[in-house]
Every structure is written in structure tokens, then in C-alpha cells.
Amino acid sequence: MATTTIIQLFVFMLAGFVGVQTINRIPPLLHTPLMAATNAISGISLVASLVLAGSGDGILATMLGTIAVACATANIVGGFLITDRMLSMFKRTQTAVTENTRGSASSAGSPS
Amino acid sequence: MSQILIQVAYLFAAFLFITALRSLGRPDSARRGMQLAAFGMAIAIAATLFQARIVSYEWIAAGAAVGAIAGYPLGMWVPMTAMPQRIALSHAFGALAATLVGVGEYIIGFSGGTLVRSTVAALCLEVLFGGVTVTGSLMAFGKLQEILPGRPLIFRGQNTINALLLAACCCCVVWLIAFPAHVVIFSVMVALAVLLGILFVLPIGGADMPVVVSLLNSYAGLAAVATGFAIDNNILIIVGALDGLSGLILAIAMSKAMNRSFANVLFGAFGSSDAATLVAPGPEGEMSSTTAEDAALRLAYAQRVIMVPGYGLAVSQAQHQMRELGDLIEKRGGDVRYAIHPVAGRMPGHMNVLLAEAGVPYDKLIDMDEINERFVEADVAIVVGANDVVNPAARTNPASPIFGMPILKVEDAKSVLVLKRGKGKGFSGVENDLFVDPKTSMLFGDARQSLLDLALQVKVA
Numbered sequence: 001m002a003t004t005t006i007i008q009l010f011v012f013m014l015a016g017f018v019g020v021q022t023i024n025r026i027p028p029l030l031h032t033p034l035m036a037a038t039n040a041i042s043g044i045s046l047v048a049s050l051v052l053a054g055s056g057d058g059i060l061a062t063m064l065g066t067i068a069v070a071c072a073t074a075n076i077v078g079g080f081l082i083t084d085r086m087l088s089m090f091k092r093t094q095t096a097v098t099e100n101t102r103g104s105a106s107s108a109g110s111p112s
Numbered sequence: 113m114s115q116i117l118i119q120v121a122y123l124f125a126a127f128l129f130i131t132a133l134r135s136l137g138r139p140d141s142a143r144r145g146m147q148l149a150a151f152g153m154a155i156a157i158a159a160t161l162f163q164a165r166i167v168s169y170e171w172i173a174a175g176a177a178v179g180a181i182a183g184y185p186l187g188m189w190v191p192m193t194a195m196p197q198r199i200a201l202s203h204a205f206g207a208l209a210a211t212l213v214g215v216g217e218y219i220i221g222f223s224g225g226t227l228v229r230s231t232v233a234a235l236c237l238e239v240l241f242g243g244v245t246v247t248g249s250l251m252a253f254g255k256l257q258e259i260l261p262g263r264p265l266i267f268r269g270q271n272t273i274n275a276l277l278l279a280a281c282c283c284c285v286v287w288l289i290a291f292p293a294h295v296v297i298f299s300v301m302v303a304l305a306v307l308l309g310i311l312f313v314l315p316i317g318g319a320d321m322p323v324v325v326s327l328l329n330s331y332a333g334l335a336a337v338a339t340g341f342a343i344d345n346n347i348l349i350i351v352g353a354l355d356g357l358s359g360l361i362l363a364i365a366m367s368k369a370m371n372r373s374f375a376n377v378l379f380g381a382f383g384s385s386d387a388a389t390l391v392a393p394g395p396e397g398e399m400s401s402t403t404a405e406d407a408a409l410r411l412a413y414a415q416r417v418i419m420v421p422g423y424g425l426a427v428s429q430a431q432h433q434m435r436e437l438g439d440l441i442e443k444r445g446g447d448v449r450y451a452i453h454p455v456a457g458r459m460p461g462h463m464n465v466l467l468a469e470a471g472v473p474y475d476k477l478i479d480m481d482e483i484n485e486r487f488v489e490a491d492v493a494i495v496v497g498a499n500d501v502v503n504p505a506a507r508t509n510p511a512s513p514i515f516g517m518p519i520l521k522v523e524d525a526k527s528v529l530v531l532k533r534g535k536g537k538g539f540s541g542v543e544n545d546l547f548v549d550p551k552t553s554m555l556f557g558d559a560r561q562s563l564l565d566l567a568l569q570v571k572v573a
Binding site for chain 1 (some may be wrong): 122125129130132133137138139140142143146147149150153156157160161163165166168169171172174175176177178180182183184185186187188190192195198201202203205206208209210212213215216217219220223224230296324326329332333336337339340341343344345346347348349350351352353354355356357358359361362365418452454457459460461462464465468469471473474475476477479
């Protein structure tokens with residue numbers, strides 16, 4: 001097995017641990033935005049599609065690559081837009097906001 | 113040199129992605145984090161365009177234009193109620209991209225005679241996960257959008273056939289690792305994976321879709337990981353691992369909330385245990401129905417009110433009416449909270465989004481574990497369109513098919529008001545003891561109309 005593969009396995013394992021730690025901290029309140037967000041972010045597979053579509057390795061590979069580019073782009077554009085749209089709907093209670101700003105203002109002021 | 117710069121750009125993008133997921137831990141930081149992630153994505157894509165392997169840009173531009181035009185409506189026009197099927201559809205897109213890249217890379221390697229065993233192994237996994245996810249997600253989309261019948265479709269020997277198909281896929285993978293240059297076997301494997309995706313979702317009913325959609329999310333992530341191994345790209349491995357784990361964690365959380373083992377959701381259709389329902393002693397007593405006037409009077413003078421929205425609320429599109437009623441009660445000095453069961457909607461966290469859209473502040477949306485302690489203090493709990501998730505039999509009656517399911521402890525409230533269309537049963541077909549409890553009053557009728565009536569009466573009370 002090549003050294004790069006071993007390094008990649010390390011990357012995979014560490015990313016997995018980071019993922020479990022990070023995702024378990026996300027409250028159920030935001031699970032739908034989380035799903036939309038991971039969808040958008042996984043559109044990063046566009047980088048593989050771009051290489052295939054642009055490498056000029058025969059018409060078949062180029063066509064497959066182009067469709068893949070379209071699919072991945074749709075996920076990125078749609079995914080980030082809908083996540084933002086959803087997150088913009090989550091608002092605090094008005095009174096809670098003023099309490100919060102008052103609280104943070106006083107805490108910011110106290111150390112000085 | 114440029115190669116190193118590209119990798120640095122990927123590293124930076126990966127950092128921003130992980131930061132974005134961390135920011136999703138809190139609602140007030142989430143939006144900013146995701147905007148940074150979008151920025152990271154732009155950097156990664158821009159850097160990729162300088163890749164040495166890319167020689168022409170016409171097709172890239174064409175594909176990107178089509179994708180952007182398709183993506184805009186998917187982001188801006190899809191209503192929040194349609195979120196589960198929209199997510200299912202985008203899993204299909206993501207997996208299709210991965211599958212096509214896998215097939216394309218295999219073709220290039222085959223015609224160039226440069227196929228290496230480790231690469232082929234990764235490509236095989238990529239195409240397998242991708243293929244299953246493409247058709248599986250399309251099936252889930254069809255069921256959620258009600259293009260396909262939502263009920264589970266079962267035939268004899270289903271699990272055996274699926275197992276055989278999976279075994280055949282594994283044989284193909286082993287064969288291809290032994291003899292990499294074999295286009296026929298590769299094509300057979302793609303076809304089997306695509307077929308397996310259809311058969312895998314076929315027996316799973318509409319109500320179990322939260323688990324399936326989460327699981328397909330996980331598969332799409334694993335396909336991305338395999339892509340990363342195949343084309344030596346670390347950012348794909350990182351993002352795929354995050355995506356795959358997030359899907360898996362959500363799928364497990366969902367099956368737990370539905371009181372089902374993972375295997376039971378995937379391999380056994382609900383309701384096949386009818387015998388258990390018959391053995392379970394039915395609830396004793398009569399439901400007592402009430403009028404909007406009486407119920408509103410109680411609400412108007414209640415100190416603490418907990419709203420319990422269920423899927424029936426989303427079906428009748430009554431989120432706004434519920435929020436208006438809540439606002440009116442608060443204006444009169446009452447304290448209103450919303451109790452959210454994990455499977456209240458059609459996907460993880462769906463009900464939170466629907467209520468946030470209706471204008472309910474998120475600090476009033478309380479998760480099951482936290483709100484369950486507060487029911488004791490509540491003067492009135494209003495159950496709208498929920499049934500199984502508030503059934504006390506889940507804790508008291510070992511003979512009930514839903515025994516053990518985590519539920520909202522609505523029966524602890526001082527009084528309960530249930531808004532219900534008719535006297536029917538929940539989707540699991542189980543009778544509900546809560547509805548015949550002496551402190552429960554039933555208000556029959558369409559949820560939306562009942563909430564409107566209540567709001568009207570609270571206003572004049």
C-alpha cells in the first residue's frame with residue numbers, strides 16, 4: 001500500500017473524530033439546517049468533477065464530468081442559499097435580545 | 113509551486129468548513145459560520161481551476177451554468193414544508209456527481225491502461241455508495257413528494273434478494289481489485305448498485321423516511337470519501353467523513369426517537385406486529401369533548417402553557433395560527449413554550465424550522481428532554497396533531513407496540529387540551545390513553561380552524 005494511502009487513512013480517521021465531536025454538540029433545534037449545510041459543503045466534490053470535465057480525456061469522460069459539474073454546482077448554490085434562508089428564520093425573543101445585549105455590554109464594560 | 117498553493121487553498125477551505133459546523137452549535141453564530149464556509153468553498157473551487165490536468169474550460173462553464181440555474185430555485189423557492197424531499201433530491205445530485213466521476217475516472221484509467229489496484233478499489237466503493245444513494249434518494253424523494261405510494265411495498269424474499277444483490281456487488285469489487293481492467297464487470301457493478309438503491313428504499317414507509325434520508329446522507333458522504341481516496345484529494349476525505357458521520361449520527365438519533373432499532377427500520381415494515389396491538393388492553397373510559405369557548409377561557413387565564421405540535425399541524429399548515437394563539441396568551445401574561453419531539457416533523461429538526469418560519473423565537477422551542485421536566489408546572493398543555501409521541505402507554509404499558517419509545521410527558525400537565533381531526537388512531541394504529549384521561553378535553557375539528565377559533569375566543573375572554 002502506498003504511503004499516500006496511509007496518510008489519507010490518517011486524515012480520514014482524524015476527520016471522523018472531529019466530526020463526531022462537532023456534530024454531537026449541535027442541538028436538535030438545528031438538525032435540519034445541519035443536514036442542508038453538510039449537503040452544501042459536500043458539494044466540494046465539485047473539485048473532482050471540474051478536473052474530469054476539463055481534462056479533455058475523451059468525449060465520454062468530458063460529458064460525464066460536465067453532468068457531474070452541473071449536479072455538484074446545483075448542490076452548492078442551492079445548499080448554501082437554503083441553509084442561509086433557514087438560519088435567518090431562527091430569531092430570539094425581542095426581550096431576550098435586549099437583555100442579552102445589556103448583559104454583554106455590562107460584561108464588556110466591567111473588565112475596564 | 114501552483115500545486116502547493118492549491119493544497120493550501122484546500123487546507124484553508126477545510127478549516128472554514130469545520131469552523132462552520134462548530135458554529136452550527138449555536139443559533140446566533142450559525143449563519144455567520146455558514147457564510148464563511150461558502151467563502152471557503154469559493155476559494156477551493158477557484159484554486160481547482162488552476163489544476164494542471166484541466167486544459168479546457170468550455171464544458172466546465174456549461175455545467176456550472178446549468179447547475180447554478182438549477183440550484184437557485186432549489187435554494188430560494190422550495191417551501192420549508194418540502195424540506196425533507198428537497199434534501200433527498202440533493203443527496204441524489206451529490207451522489208450522482210460522485211458516481212459519474214467514478215465512472216469517468218475508471219474510463220480514463222482503462223483507456224490509458226493506468227489502472228492501479230488501490231485506485232480501482234476506491235473507485236469501486238465510490239460507485240457503489242454513489243449508485244445506491246442516487247436511486248435510493250430518488251425513491252425517498254418520490255415517496256415524500258407523494259409521486260410514489262408512501263406505504264411500504266413488500267414482497268416475499270425481499271431481504272434475501274437484497275442480500276444476494278449486495279453479495280454480488282462485493283464479488284464484483286473483489287474481482288475488479290484482482291483484475292482491474294474489466295469494463296463489463298464494472299458496468300455490472302454499477303447496474304447492481306443502482307438496482308439495490310431502489311429495492312432498499314421500496315419496503316420503507318413514509319413515516320420512517322427521517323431515518324432513510326439521514327442514512328442516505330451518510331452514504332453520500334462515504335461516496336465522497338472514496339472519491340477523495342481515488343483522486344488523492346484530502347479535502348474530499350475530510351468533508352466526506354464529516355458528512356457521512358453527521359448522517360449516521362442523525363439516523364441513529366431518529367431511530368432511537370421512534371423506538372426502533374436501526375435494523376428494524378431498514379429491514380422490517382412497521383405494523384407487521386398487529387398481534388401485539390390486539391393483545392394490548394385498550395384504554396378504558398370515554399373521551400370528553402369541549403368547545404372552543406370553554407377551552408379558550410382556560411387558556412386565557414393560564415400561567416404556563418406548553419404547545420405540543422405534531423406532524424398533523426404541519427399537514428394542515430397551521431403553524432402561523434399556533435404562533436398567533438401563543439402570542440395572544442403571552443399578551444395576557446401567560447408563559448408559552450413549544451415542546452418539540454425529535455420526530456415531530458418528517459426529518460430531523462423539521463418542526464423547529466417550520467415554527468421558526470412562523471415567527472416563533474427559537475428560545476421558546478424546547479427539546480424533549482428539557483421540556484419533559486416542565487410539564488408538571490404547566491397549567492395547560494395543548495396537543496395539536498400529535499398522537500403516538502404523547503401516548504403514555506409508551507411508558508406504562510409493556511404490551512403496547514410503542515412501549516419504550518421516548519415521549520413527551522404531556523400527562524403530567526395540570527390539564528390537557530387535545531386538538532384532533534377525529535377519533536382515529538395514530539399512524540402506528542395504537543389507542544391513546546391520554547385522550548381518555550379525566551384531565552384531558554378533546555376539541556375535534558381541523559387543527560387550523562380550531563386554533564383560529566381558540567385565538568378568537570382568547571381575544572374576547
